[in-house]
Every structure is written in structure tokens, then in C-alpha cells.
Amino acid sequence: MSVHRRGFLRGTAVATGAALLPMGTAHAADPVIVSAEGITLIGRSDGSVLVRGSAATDRVLLTHFMIKDSVLGQQRTFGGTPQQITLPDGRPALRVTYTMGSGAPGVTVRGTFDVTAHRAHLKWEVGGSGTLTPTGFMFGRTLYGTSAAESYEALTVWERDARGGIPYETNAGGAYVETWPDTQGFFCLPSTNAAYTSAAWVHSPGTATGPATAVTEADLVLGDLRPRAAGAIATARPLGVEVWTDQPFNLYQAAGQTMTLKAQVVNGGSAAKPVTVNWWARDYAGTVIADGTVSRTLDPGTAWDTSFTLTSPSQGIVFTEVEAVGGGHRALARTNLAVLPDFSYRAGPESMFGIANYPWLLKPGKDAVLGLLKTIGVKWIRIAYAGAPGIDIATLDAHGIAHNVELSGIPIGGSPEQIAGWADTNVARAIAAKAQYFEVSNEVNNPWMQGRGVEAYISDGLRQVTDRLAAAGSTMKVMNAGLGGMDYVWTERFKAVGGWDLIDAFAFHPGRGNFTPDYAPPPQEWTQGAAGTYWNFLGALRKAKQVIAEYGGNKELWLTEAYASTRPNAWWTDTYRHAAENVLLTLALAKSEGVRGVNWYQLHDSTVLHAQEAAPADIEYHFGLMNRDTSAKPSLLAYATAARVLDRASFVRPLVFADPDVKGLLFTTPDGPVSILWSRKDGYILNSDHGEDSWYASPEPWIDTWTTKTVVVAHSAAVNGTVVRELNCIGQERTLTAADGKVSLRLDGAPRIYYGLAASPDWK
Numbered sequence: 001m002s003v004h005r006r007g008f009l010r011g012t013a014v015a016t017g018a019a020l021l022p023m024g025t026a027h028a029a030d031p032v033i034v035s036a037e038g039i040t041l042i043g044r045s046d047g048s049v050l051v052r053g054s055a056a057t058d059r060v061l062l063t064h065f066m067i068k069d070s071v072l073g074q075q076r077t078f079g080g081t082p083q084q085i086t087l088p089d090g091r092p093a094l095r096v097t098y099t100m101g102s103g104a105p106g107v108t109v110r111g112t113f114d115v116t117a118h119r120a121h122l123k124w125e126v127g128g129s130g131t132l133t134p135t136g137f138m139f140g141r142t143l144y145g146t147s148a149a150e151s152y153e154a155l156t157v158w159e160r161d162a163r164g165g166i167p168y169e170t171n172a173g174g175a176y177v178e179t180w181p182d183t184q185g186f187f188c189l190p191s192t193n194a195a196y197t198s199a200a201w202v203h204s205p206g207t208a209t210g211p212a213t214a215v216t217e218a219d220l221v222l223g224d225l226r227p228r229a230a231g232a233i234a235t236a237r238p239l240g241v242e243v244w245t246d247q248p249f250n251l252y253q254a255a256g257q258t259m260t261l262k263a264q265v266v267n268g269g270s271a272a273k274p275v276t277v278n279w280w281a282r283d284y285a286g287t288v289i290a291d292g293t294v295s296r297t298l299d300p301g302t303a304w305d306t307s308f309t310l311t312s313p314s315q316g317i318v319f320t321e322v323e324a325v326g327g328g329h330r331a332l333a334r335t336n337l338a339v340l341p342d343f344s345y346r347a348g349p350e351s352m353f354g355i356a357n358y359p360w361l362l363k364p365g366k367d368a369v370l371g372l373l374k375t376i377g378v379k380w381i382r383i384a385y386a387g388a389p390g391i392d393i394a395t396l397d398a399h400g401i402a403h404n405v406e407l408s409g410i411p412i413g414g415s416p417e418q419i420a421g422w423a424d425t426n427v428a429r430a431i432a433a434k435a436q437y438f439e440v441s442n443e444v445n446n447p448w449m450q451g452r453g454v455e456a457y458i459s460d461g462l463r464q465v466t467d468r469l470a471a472a473g474s475t476m477k478v479m480n481a482g483l484g485g486m487d488y489v490w491t492e493r494f495k496a497v498g499g500w501d502l503i504d505a506f507a508f509h510p511g512r513g514n515f516t517p518d519y520a521p522p523p524q525e526w527t528q529g530a531a532g533t534y535w536n537f538l539g540a541l542r543k544a545k546q547v548i549a550e551y552g553g554n555k556e557l558w559l560t561e562a563y564a565s566t567r568p569n570a571w572w573t574d575t576y577r578h579a580a581e582n583v584l585l586t587l588a589l590a591k592s593e594g595v596r597g598v599n600w601y602q603l604h605d606s607t608v609l610h611a612q613e614a615a616p617a618d619i620e621y622h623f624g625l626m627n628r629d630t631s632a633k634p635s636l637l638a639y640a641t642a643a644r645v646l647d648r649a650s651f652v653r654p655l656v657f658a659d660p661d662v663k664g665l666l667f668t669t670p671d672g673p674v675s676i677l678w679s680r681k682d683g684y685i686l687n688s689d690h691g692e693d694s695w696y697a698s699p700e701p702w703i704d705t706w707t708t709k710t711v712v713v714a715h716s717a718a719v720n721g722t723v724v725r726e727l728n729c730i731g732q733e734r735t736l737t738a739a740d741g742k743v744s745l746r747l748d749g750a751p752r753i754y755y756g757l758a759a760s761p762d763w764k
Contacts, residue, residue, distance in 0.1 A: 032082040034092050036115040037301065039222055043094045047080025049113055051120060053222045059185060060178070060220065061142040065098060065109050065124050066201060068136025072129065075104035076140070080111070087114060104129075116270065117301030119233050120220045126206065127213040134206030134214040141187075141202060148179035152194040153227035154613040156628065158241075158332050165569035165697040166576075167332060169614035169628060172235070175227050176202060186221045188234035194611075228333075229266035229303050237268040238329035239275065243322050248368040250337045250631040251375075255314040259337050262307045263322045267298035274298075275326035281310055281337075282319045284634070284730060286702035289318065298326070312339045315731050317634055319701060338632035340731075343644050345377050346670075349402050349436075352595060353587070353643045354380025356561045357602035361611055363630055366391055369603075370399060376625075376636060377643025382406055382560055382599040385433035389608075393433050405430045406439035406482070406560065410461035412453065423464035431474055439507055439560055440465050441481035445490040449528060454493040457481065458502070466502045477504035482560035484509055486540035488523060488547060495551050505556035505596065506548055511535040511563055513572050516749065517586045518663060519684040531572055537586060541593050557594065561601040562586055564635055567622040569698045571690030576701035578686055580634035581750045583625075584729040587642035588676050588751065592651040592665050600639060604630050634701060637730035645674060645727070645753055655762045662712050662747060664762065672717075675754045675761050679747040681708035706748035715758040716743045724756035 032043035042050040051060040066076040080098035087093050093114035100107050106128040114121050124139065126132060143150070155172040174192045178185035189204055196203035206216035219234035232240025243263045244250075252259060265277055275298050280291035290310050298304055310318060316339055323332040345351070355378050362369050370391055384393050384403035396403050407426040411418040430438045440462050444453060462480065469476055480503050483490060487508070494500060513535045520539035527533045534540075541559075548555050564579040564586065574582055583600075590598050604626035606612050612628055615621040625636040648670055655664025655675060664677040690696045699705055716722040716738030724736040724743050729750060736743050738756075745754070754761070 032084045032094050034084065034094050034113070034115055036117050036119075038118040039115050039120055041094050041113050041115055041120055043082025043084075043096060043113075045082070047077065047082065047096050047098055049082070049094065049096065049111070051220060051222075053183060053185075058144045059180065059222065060144065062113075062122070063140035063142055065111065065126075065216075066138045066140065067104070067107065067109065067126050067129075068133040069104070069107075069129055069131050070133050071131040072104050072107070074136070075100060075107065077109055085112070116236075117299070118221060118223045119301060122218045122220060124206075124216045125209075125213070126215070127210075130212045132206075132208070132212070132214050134208055134216070137204050137206040137214070137216045138196075138201040139204050139216070139218070140200055143178055145180055146178055147181045150199075151177045152197070152611075153177055154611065155188065155228055155231040156614040157228070157231075157237075158334060160332075161569055163569075163695065163697065165695075166700055167334065168568040168616045170616055171614045172228075172231050174613070175230055175234075177227060183222060183224055186225065186227060186230035186234070188219045188221060188231050190217070223301070223303065225266065225303050226264045229264050232266045232268035232331075233301055235268065236270070237331070238273075238327060239324045239331035240266040240268055241322055241324050241331045241333040243320065243333045243335045244629070245335075245337065248364050248630075249372055249626065250335060251372070252312045252337070252339045253341055255312055255339070257312040257339075259310045259312050259318070260307050261310065261320055261322075261335070261337065262305070263333070264303050264305050265298070265324045265331075266303040267300055267326075269327065270300050271327075272297055272299045273327040275304070275324050277306065277322060277324050279308055279320070279322045281308075282702050283313070284316050284702060284728075284732065286700070310337070312337075315339050315341060315637075315733070317632060317637060317730060335629055336627065336631040336633065338637060340375060340632075340637060340640055342375065343377070343640075345374075345379075345643070345647050347379065347647045348400065349379065351377070351379035351643075351647070352591065352597050353377050353639075354382060354597055354599040355603055356382045356599035357608070361604070361606065362390065363612070366395070370395065373401065374399065376640040377647065380404065380597055380599060382439070385429050385435065397434075402436055403433070404437040404439060405433055405435040406442055408441045408481075410441050410444075410457070412456045412460050414460065419460050419464060423461075423468055427465055427468040427472070430476060431469075431472060435476060437477045437479055437505060437558075438465060438469070439479040439482060443484040443509065444481040445483045445487045448485055448487055448534065449489045451489045451493040454490060454499065455497055458494075458497060458499045462499060462502055477556075479503060479505045479507040479558060479560070482507040482509050482558075485511055485534050486523075486543045488543055491547055500551050500553065500555075503555060505558050506544065507558040507560045508540070508544055509561040509563075509601075510537045510540045510559060512537045512582075512586075514574075514686040514688075514690075516680070516684045516686065517582050517589055518680070538589055538593075541589065541595070545593060556596040558597045558599075559590060559595055560597075560599050562590075562598050563601055563623050565619050565622045566633065566635070567619050568616060569696055570619075570694050571687040571696035572694065573619060573622065574686065575698050575705070576634055577699070577703065577705070580638040581729045583635045583638040584642050584753075585676075585678070585751045587639070587646065588665055591646050591649065591667070592654070594651070600625060604628065634730050641727065641729060641731040641753070644731070645669075645676075649674060657712060657762050658764065659710065659712065662710065666759075666761070672755060673757065673759050673761075675714070675757050676751050677712070677714075677745065677747055677754065678749060678751040679708070679710045679712075680749065681710055682706055682749050704748075704750075706750060708748060710747050712745045712747055713742050714745055714754075714761040715763050716741055716761075717756055717758050722756055724754055727753040727755075
């Protein structure tokens with residue numbers, strides 16, 4: 001994410017609370033200098049601090065500090081006096097006592113700057129006001145000779161839970177990355193919002209230390225580093241590891257390619273240490289396909305780049321881990337490498353496959369994200385309009401990806417002017433975007449199953465939209481606000497007060513807890529609450545179909561958000577392996593039930609407001625088909641597998657075998673009949689051995705947890721020698737040979753896809 005840059009006017013008061021420079025400010029006559037390997041700080045007579053790197057090259061000038069105060073507003077420093085001090089550990093440091101303007105009477109700001117190898121620690125202490133707003137603090141800086149625009153990187157650290165389960169990423173702040181022709185710099189902060197940072201000021205929230213005091217701390221790291229390595233140096237972590245490939249999304253297209261996993265290990269401590277790196281790579285079955293160990297001694301503040309090579313399979317996923325061990329400390333990092341061949345999708349706008357949360361991040365770039373969407377079969381984007389994040393509508397149109405809008409913010413209960421203003425603006429936006437559907441707001445039925453706010457939603461939002469579309473002569477279709485769960489109480493009220501006749505498509509979000517997608521309890525048995533059976537998929541979908549049939553009007557059915565959250569070590573959500581199985585089954589069931597469109601939420605783990613920051617406890621953060629680093633989850637391959645198998649498929653009927661626990665769906669396709677089969681011998685409840693709290697030791701993604709394997713005899717397409725193709729949920733294929741018109745299939749709770757079975761494989 002590029003940070004917006006604008007001109008820097010030194011010596012000019014900023015924002016509100018502008019103040020005049022006091023007369024007669026005293027300055028030190030000579031500069032004050034502190035230095036360590038690879039970095040030097042020079043305190044200048046005007047209170048600024050010059051940062052030099054190796055070879056005495058000027059890199060950064062730290063100019064001013066700006067406070068925020070609920071009474072005084074924004075107030076910045078005007079010069080200051082530098083001096084050298086000695087820290088409690090005996091190291092020298094640079095202190096600047098800043099001068100504040102007349103608009104901040106009684107406010108004091110003091111900066112303390114010290115250095116270790118390749119790192120400057122920056123600390124500003126603010127006092128003298130009981131109305132400080134530390135979340136709005138900023139420091140000023142000027143960059144010299146950079147060769148690229150500043151960018152922002154969220155910092156993360158991999159951790160293991162002492163109780164077990166799988167490792168996961170945690171948030172470790174953020175870094176503003178500066179690039180020079182010969183090196184890089186990283187302003188690392190424990191928290192920051194890149195939207196508030198400009199060319200002149202870095203958003204650097206402080207922490208209250210008393211009723212009238214606060215402190216902001218940051219670190220500047222110089223060196224040829226990866227962002228997470230810089231973060232380890234900034235926080236003096238003994239060891240840090242980052243892994244990556246140079247391939248977008250770590251995604252390869254064919255067998256036999258060299259896949260190079262790169263790693264950077266850093267010593268963030270204060271002393272040299274021997275470091276051993278252990279690495280491994282496993283396939284989807286858990287087989288170790290490559291591993292190794294390498295060692296080196298690392299000086300403090302330095303990094304070690306290494307790499308490991310593998311050969312790509314024909315299709316599938318490779319799980320990798322790199323762990324550094326040294327000096328009694330450990331650090332690890334994980335990523336996935338995947339192989340997904342190209343595919344020619346033939347379904348056009350009639351396809352049901354979409355993405356709900358627009359691919360707004362565009363990492364590593366728009367063309368790469370566009371290529372990925374086309375590779376996995378995405379034909380719909382839920383939200384696209386001029387000025388929205390993500391791929392622009394002209395590009396989507398050029399590549400045959402249809403797009404809708406979902407626009408919220410209805411001023412419920414507002415003045416007529418406010419309501420009209422919202423409707424005028426957003427209807428014009430939707431028409432200009434040539435949206436095919438307008439989804440009028442999102443999940444307005446919260447609290448669930450209570451039927452609140454229906455009349456106000458219709459009068460202040462939905463009817464405002466439909467009236468304006470009609471007046472404009474638009475043929476755009478309208479959806480209700482996608483409901484959170486199949487809220488038939490809200491929907492009944494919606495029909496009773498006239499909302500049903502205003503929509504062309506009914507939209508809802510079938511959230512799902514620790515239940516398989518084919519779990520379909522009757523609505524009268526649904527329980528509410530955070531772990532209620534209200535959050536089921538197939539039962540909700542069938543209730544929606546019942547409502548559509550009963551209320552009439554031939555409404556389309558859209559799942560404008562669909563999910564398979566992989567929050568780690570939590571029993572309510574899917575394991576990584578179950579998620580892939582459930583993505584395939586969710587999409588197959590949606591196709592079988594006649595759903596017009598399914599928008600998967602979302603492309604990769606993240607949140608819109610905190611781009612690529614790790615949020616392990618946030619269930620919505622984990623809805624992605626890819627990980628935070630944009631490497632594929634098994635879910636991504638499952639989505640692509642479903643899109644390919646069902647590209648031009650038509651549902652025929654459910655399959656019914658003698659064993660009632662064996663389930664199946666039969667489709668017809670241009671390539672012949674396709675059967676999707678699974679068994680429910682192990683039930684519909686996932687992670688059922690969980691305890692009383694939310695924690696659950698998630699198994700690794702290569703571990704198959706279905707304990708019961710059932711052999712089913714199905715009919716094949718010919719008497720002898722028919723080759724039956726079996727695909728698992730991520731598209732890996734094996735072949736079976738029929739004899740006497742029959743073939744034995746080994747089924748469990750994971751859905752499998754079969755080509756080459758008879759048109760009635762369950763014929764008795």
C-alpha cells in the first residue's frame with residue numbers, strides 16, 4: 001500500500017492549533033553525535049536530528065513532533081536544544097528538549113534517541129496537559145535521496161500456543177519502508193494507521209503514562225532487510241524469520257517447475273550467536289517431500305539470506321516451515337506453495353462464482369490479482385464502482401468479470417435531506433458503475449431473528465433506491481441487504497410491509513459454525529447465540545428457497561457472503577483441511593439448490609481497515625481463500641476445483657445409496673455426468689471433542705481426521721475397463737478401474753468428485 005505523499009513545508013504550523021515560534025530560543029552551538037555500527041545520529045542546533053547510514057550518507061532528518069490534544073488541538077514543536085546523555089545501561093544517547101509554540105502553554109516535549117547496530121530507537125515524552133489525545137501523535141521526517149515511494153508493511157510474528165494446536169501469526173505493529181539505491185530503511189512502530197501518514201508526518205500513536213503525560217516510541221532500522229527482519233531488530237527479538245517466494249501468491253502452473261522458497265533470518269539481539277535453520281516441506285497427505293538443516297554465526301543486527309528448492313507437483317499444495325534456533329531462542333515462519341494449472345472457463349455471466357469482499361489490496365499488483373481471479377474462476381465481484389478499492393470497473397468489463405454494488409450507510413431516521421442525499425449519491429454511483437445488481441446495505445437484521453427496523457430500512461433506504469432507479473429508467477436489479485443468517489422472522493416482516501415486491505433477488509449470508517455444510521436442522525430447532533445452530537448452511541439455504549417459493553415473484557437467490565473461516569485453535573471454525581472440503585461442498589450444494597450467485601468472503605485473510613495486519617482472534621479476518629501473506633490455503637484450490645467441475649454443470653438429482661449415511665449429488669456437464677460423493681458415518685459436527693472454552697488444538701492441515709472409511713460400490717459407465725477419475729477437494733486426481741460395470745469407492749466425510757460413473761451410479 002503506497003503512502004500518499006505531499007509537499008513538506010518546513011517551519012509552517014500544521015492543521016489546527018497553529019502557533020507562533022517563540023522569540024529568543026536558545027540552541028546548542030555544536031552538533032551532538034551518537035553512533036553504532038551502520039548508523040549515526042547528529043543532533044543539530046535547530047533541534048532536528050540527522051540520521052546517517054554507512055559511509056556517512058545522509059538518509060533521514062527527524063524534524064518535529066506533533067501532539068494532539070482535545071482542547072489545544074494539534075500543536076507541533078518549533079526547534080529544540082540537543083545534548084548528550086548517558087542511559088542507565090551506560091550507553092550514550094541524544095536528548096532534544098523541544099520548544100513548543102504559544103498555542104500549547106505548559107506542554108513539554110522531550111526526545112531521547114539512542115543507537116545499536118543498524119538501529120535507532122526514537123522516544124518522545126509529552127507532558128503538561130490533562131487533555132492529551134496520544135492516539136493522534138505524529139513525528140516529522142524528511143527523506144534524502146530515496147529511489148522509490150514510501151510503502152507500508154504490516155509486521156507479524158509467528159507463535160506457537162503452549163497448549164498445542166497449530167502455529168499462527170500475531171500482529172507486531174507496522175513499518176514504513178524507505179528505499180535508497182543501495183539500502184533500505186524501516187520506521188517500525190507498535191501501532192500506526194497508514195491513512196494518517198503523509199510525506200511530512202508519520203502517524204505514531206502514544207501511550208498515556210499518567211494523567212497528564214504520554215510517550216511515543218518508534219525505531220528506525222537501516223539495512224538490506226525484509227520488513228519482518230527489520231521488525232525483529234527494532235524490538236530486539238533474539239531471532240526473526242521471514243519466508244517468501246518471488247512467484248505471485250507462491251502459485252505455480254505446472255508440474256516440474258523449480259519452486260524456490262526464500263528465507264531471511266535475523267539476529268535482533270545484542271551479541272553474536274550461532275544459528276541453525278531447520279526447514280521442511282510436506283504435501284497434502286503429510287509426506288515430507290524435502291527438508292534440511294543449515295547453520296551460520298550471526299552478528300547482532302545482521303541478516304542471513306538462504307533459500308531452498310523443490311519441484312512442483314502436477315496440482316496440489318505444499319506446506320512449508322522454516323525455524324531458526326540459536327542462543328536458547330527459536331523463531332519460525334510458514335508459507336504455502338501451490339500448483340494450479342490454467343483452465344479455460346466456458347461459462348460467462350451465467351456462472352455463479354464470485355468474490356464478496358472486492359480484492360482491494362492488489363498485492364502484489366493489479367495484473368497479478370486479476371490473473372488469479374481468472375485462474376480460480378471468479379466471474380462476479382460483489383462491490384465495484386468508481387473510487388472503490390480494488391480493480392477498476394473498466395478492467396473488470398474488459399476481462400468478462402461482472403460486478404455489482406453493495407452500498408451501506410443508510411441514514412435511518414435521518415432528515416429528508418439526509419435520506420435523499422444518501423440515495424441520490426449512491427444510486428448515481430451504481431448507475432455510473434453499470435452495476436448489474438444493487439444490494440441495498442448489509443446485514444440490517446442484527447439483532448438476529450427479532451424483526452427490528454424493517455419499516456425504517458424500507459422507507460429510508462430500499463424504496464429510495466427503487467424509486468430513483470425507476471425514474472432513471474434503469475434496468476438494474478435490486479437485492480435486499482444481505483441478511484446475517486436466514487432470518488425468516490425479519491423476512492416475514494419484510495414481506496408484510498411491502499419490501500418483497502421491491503426486490504428482484506433475495507440475498508442472505510449463510511454463516512456456518514462447526515457443522516458440515518450439509519447439516520440441515522429444521523428451522524424450528526435452530527438455536528441462537530454465538531454458537532447456535534442458526535448458523536448452518538444447508539438448512540438455511542432450504543429455508544430461503546421455501547420463503548422464495550411461498551412469497552412468490554420468481555426472485556433470484558444470492559449468497560452475497562459465504563464462508564469457511566479458518567481461525568486457528570478454535571473449535572467453532574474450520575480446520576484448514578475441513579475448510580477446503582467445506583468450500584467444495586458449499587459450492588456444490590449451492591449449485592444443486594439453484595442459487596444464482598455465490599460471493600465468497602473473502603480473497604485473502606485481512607481486514608479492510610487494517611491491511612494485512614494479523615488478527616488471530618478475529619473470526620472474520622480468517623475468511624480468506626488465501627493466507628495473510630497471499631499464499632494459497634487449501635481453500636483456494638477447492639474453490640478453483642468447484643468452479644472448474646461445475647463450470648457448465650446442471651444439477652440432476654441427489655444420489656441415494658442403500659447406506660443412508662452415503663450422500664451424493666449428480667450433475668450433467670459437457671464432459672459427461674459428474675458425481676460428488678461423501679459419507680456422514682462420522683456425523684455432521686466438526687471438532688466435536690472440544691472443551692468448554694473456545695480453544696481447540698487444531699490439527700495440521702495434512703492430517704485427515706475422518707476416522708470412518710466406507711466402501712461403496714457404484715455403477716460405472718461401461719462393463720469392463722472403464723477408467724473412473726477421482727478428484728479430491730483440491731483437485732488432485734487418481735484413477736480407478738471398473739469391473740463388471742462396478743467400481744469400489746472408499747468414502748469418508750470429505751467430498752470427492754467422480755468422472756466416469758454411470759448416469760445413475762446409485763442404481764440398485
